[in-house]
Amino acid sequence: MSTLLNVQNLSWHAAGKPILQNISFNVSKGEVLGIIGPNGSGKTSLLKCITQQLKSHFRSGVSGSIHLKNKKITQYKAKELAQHFAMVMQNNEASFALSVLEIMKMGLLPYKKLFSFDTDHDFHQIELALNKVGLRYKLHSAYHELSGGEQQRVLIARALVQSSDILILDEPTNHLDVYYQHQILQLVSQLPITVIMTVHDLNLASQYCQRLLLLNQGKLVADNTPENMLSQSVIPEVFGLPCQQDIDPVTQATRVSFYLPKVSESNALRNHSND
């Protein structure tokens, strides 16, 4: 598979502390890559650096290089980046009183010229994408009146309409019930595009990602297939909990179960992970 994205020695310092430290990896075309790690380990920051979402005053703290299709990411214009990356980030919608249709139309903006009109084809694409997330019937509803899970599904549908090369999802299953967690992850993992997503649920990550990056304290500590990643001792070390690994009898995916240890055992693990 050809390399689409190349990240070399990426570091980001902000507010006097290192947020990301010397991170290097490649993403191949068509890969479904999951980024896992404890709270505050740098998952969202990594997505923001890759997609050039850091506010301008933070950019001076970034070092290393990111290449998209062999071209430095900083050399892309904002509109070009919007054609390459479709994103669903956390807490990023100021929707005011927009309808679902208006939110969806934003997904088509990277391809529109100033003052161009919406076409029947645009409308059809929007309907198709909403159908995929089970929300066609909400087309004319007010976005801010939808539930958190419905809003998340609209944003995912909007990312589908954007039809970019790379889909970036920050905790896509946040707010979703178990049916839609699986429905959405199956949908995105079967798209003929590259997907990079942060996932807290390691078993969902194992089931739907082809490869996992494990971050801890801003460092990339493992880069492996789900099977190999979840069987490593680094998992209980980084998450500070003992775990047991087995194979899900239905999906055949590698599965991990965590359990709370006795207090003394738990402190030993936490201390070890912070060494």
Ligand SMILES: Nc1ncnc2c1ncn2[C@@H]1O[C@H](COP(=O)(O)OP(=O)(O)OP(=O)(O)O)[C@@H](O)[C@H]1O
């Ligand atoms: N703009 C910023 N200025 C200062 N510190 C920041 C900034 N953005 C993130 N951080 C810090 O960087 C660390 C990593 O944050 P980040 O949101 O990337 O973690 P995460 O792995 O996505 O966490 P979570 O699982 O809780 O969503 C945190 O300690 C956070 O407080």
